[in-house]
Amino acid sequence: MQPSGLPFNTLGIDSAIDRHPLTVAPDTPLVEVLGLMSKLRSSCIIPVCSSVTNPLEASLSSTSGGGLLDRENEKVLDAAHSAGGCVLVMDGLQLVGVFTERDMVRLTAAGASLAAVKILDVVTQPPLVLKHSEVKDVFTVLSLFRQHRIRHLPIVDDGGSLVGVVTQDSIRTALQPVNLLTRLRYVRDVMTPSVVHAPLTASVMDLAQLMARQLVSCVVITKEARGNCTESSNSQFATSTLQLPVGIVTERDIVQFQALELDLSKTQAKDVMSTPLFCLSPSDSLWVAHQEMQRRRVRRLVVSGSGGELLGIVSQTSLLQVLNPADMYGVIEVLQQAVEERTQTLNNTNERLRREISERKRAEEALRQAHDDLKKQVEERTAQLTRANALLKQDIIERQRVEAALRQSEAQSKEQTTKLEQTVQELQKTQAQLIEKEKMSTLGQMVSAVTQEINNPINFIYGNLTYAGQYVEDLLLLLQVYAKNYPQPADEVQEEIDTIDLDFIKKDLPKILGSMQLGADRIRNLLLYLRNFSRVEDIHKITSANVKQRVENKAIKNSHYLNF
Structure with missing residues (x-):
């Protein structure tokens, strides 16, 4: 059952x-x-x-x-x-x-x-x-x-x-x-x-x-x-x-x-x-x-x-x-017996707790009386602290007045310090401008001298490149006419042609002259940029026209670097 x-x-x-x-x-x-x-x-x-x-x-x-x-x-x-x-x-x-x-x-x-x-x-x-x-x-x-x-x-x-x-x-x-x-x-x-x-x-x-x-x-x-x-x-x-x-x-x-x-x-x-x-x-x-x-x-x-x-x-x-039901019922009976034993233990514990509660109530009454006595002592101590607190407040007000005067004096000192720092910064800026102006003047003179020294030989090269190119074209044309009329040159001539690789020279010589012409053009442009730069005496007095000219010179310089 x-x-x-x-x-x-x-x-x-x-x-x-x-x-x-x-x-x-x-x-x-x-x-x-x-x-x-x-x-x-x-x-x-x-x-x-x-x-x-x-x-x-x-x-x-x-x-x-x-x-x-x-x-x-x-x-x-x-x-x-x-x-x-x-x-x-x-x-x-x-x-x-x-x-x-x-x-x-x-x-x-x-x-x-x-x-x-x-x-x-x-x-x-x-x-x-x-x-x-x-x-x-x-x-x-x-x-x-x-x-x-x-x-x-x-x-x-x-x-x-x-x-x-x-x-x-x-x-x-x-x-x-x-x-x-x-x-x-x-x-x-x-x-x-x-x-x-x-x-x-x-x-x-x-x-x-x-x-x-x-x-x-x-x-x-x-x-x-x-x-x-x-x-x-x-x-x-x-x-x-x-x-x-x-x-x-x-x-x-x-x-x-x-x-x-x-x-x-x-x-x-x-x-x-x-x-x-x-x-x-x-x-x-x-x-x-x-x-x-x-x-x-x-x-x-x-x-x-x-x-x-x-x-x-x-x-x-x-x-x-x-x-298995029989085993389960046996286990449950053991558990029920354990519950009954635990219940009896709890009842005994409850009785002991009731006695402890009674003792606690008596202790609480004694604590309440002690609390009342302590409350009176606290009130007396509080009155003393209130009087001391009033004196302390007066002292604090006086201290605050002194601190306000000190803060005002400190603010004035900070203001004077700030003005002094601004004056020093302006002097440093003026000094830097003077140094920069002197550097620019010296740099302009040096650039003018260098430009003059380079300009003379480059003009000589630039002026002769056109004629040299024409002469090369004439010589190459002459070689073509010669090769056309004398397709079978002498052995000595043919040997020399092979030695100097005439076909390569024909192809490479115009390229060399073109490279020389391009290099001369770049040098002339750089000299023009340096000449314009040396003419500016005071960088702080550049007009709008000067700005435009300097932009163009800068473009010439960048073009030189890109083509190099």
């Missing part, structure tokens, strides 16, 4: 129903179903991180689009996690069968060929279903799970139409409000000590056959190590040889391997196992195990000792055992 006042309304089944399970038609090839199951979620892994540890795992990851040992994005993982590793075979709206990962492992262990098999040929028929109207709470579903050793139960309405599927995953996720029970129990209370394990060199086919033979959903991959036995070790490992868990292979991994068409007989466990493992301690609470399963999205966690030796395994089935 359920104890009164227990909030078991949170154990309803509706929140644990996955209403969008994976469904296929009866004539769907089994190979295609494997592809759908492998795409829906990657392998069930228990690593601390998602990094791939060997080349084969890397190839599996790139082949499957998400990887056997890699996490897919969060949305796909959440959907796949609730799916629970089963496929419902639907003929229209009628459920005709259920295909699970365990069925796939059984087929793999039997060595059956999957190429031409339809899904309807291998599903469990007729499927075990439960009407939604017959479900009272999760205990009904858990009872069927234990009775039939299943992990998936389709839910239908009164007309036989599919409502959804309930799995161990969905129940564990939905029962968050019952976490108090998992906080009060420990891993050692529910773990399975007899763990099916295999060495690193075992083939995947051997692992599948081991799962089918032992009716387990996973095989822990171990390596042997010698060491001293600890008190926490169970009897299975009570020898000097310890089994250290290094990886795990699950039913879901077998489905993935079949979808990838791997040769299971030649593939060793060490190449495809999920590693590294996250291990629990026997002293961890079931709430820690529950949180780790949710955070890592796995169904089982390995339990190891202080030396890393394999002690057991905790699965979703282990966690759901906590929801």
Whole structure:
């Protein structure tokens, strides 16, 4: 009988129903179903991180689009996690069968060929279903799970139409409000000590056959190590040889391997196992195990000792055992007894507090009397301070009058200082102008002398360049006439022509004369600029006409630099 006042309304089944399970038609090839199951979620892994540890795992990851040992994005993982590793075979709206990962492992262990098999040929028929109207709470579903050793139960309405599927995953996720029970129990209370394990060199086919033979959903991959036995070790490992868990292979991994068409007989466990493992301690609470399963999205966690030796395994089935009604009622009775004891303690504390309050009231009365006496003393002291404050105010007023006179004197001093600084600045400016004027006068005289010295030879060069150019043209014309009338010159003449490279001279000589003419023009322009510059006697007396002339001279100078 359920104890009164227990909030078991949170154990309803509706929140644990996955209403969008994976469904296929009866004539769907089994190979295609494997592809759908492998795409829906990657392998069930228990690593601390998602990094791939060997080349084969890397190839599996790139082949499957998400990887056997890699996490897919969060949305796909959440959907796949609730799916629970089963496929419902639907003929229209009628459920005709259920295909699970365990069925796939059984087929793999039997060595059956999957190429031409339809899904309807291998599903469990007729499927075990439960009407939604017959479900009272999760205990009904858990009872069927234990009775039939299943992990998936389709839910239908009164007309036989599919409502959804309930799995161990969905129940564990939905029962968050019952976490108090998992906080009060420990891993050692529910773990399975007899763990099916295999060495690193075992083939995947051997692992599948081991799962089918032992009716387990996973095989822990171990390596042997010698060491001293600890008190926490169970009897299975009570020898000097310890089994250290290094990886795990699950039913879901077998489905993935079949979808990838791997040769299971030649593939060793060490190449495809999920590693590294996250291990629990026997002293961890079931709430820690529950949180780790949710955070890592796995169904089982390995339990190891202080030396890393394999002690057991905790699965979703282990966690759901906590929801046994008898165990729950026993825990609740213990809690109720603890509440009664705590209530009695609180009553005693309240009585003690009442006595303390009475004592506090008496102390408050004494404090009130002391407060009145203190108030009188404060009033007397306040009167004395008021008189002293009046004297202090008079002193402050006198000080303020003196400070005002000082500020006025300081302002006058600042004004005189400012005027003096302005006078000094004007004198410095006048001095700078005089120095600049003297520099400009000296520079003008020097520029005039330099211009006169350069002007005479450049006029000589400039005046003769025109005649030199004409003479060169005449000579080149004469050479053309000579070459035309004497196309075959004497050997000595031809040798001299080749020596001096006459063709090059014909091309280059006009260019040289042009360059000389351009250089002479630039020198004349520069001399004109310098002559105009030397004529300005006072830079501060330049008229508008002088400004225009200086702009033109500046343009001539810039043109010289641009053409150079």
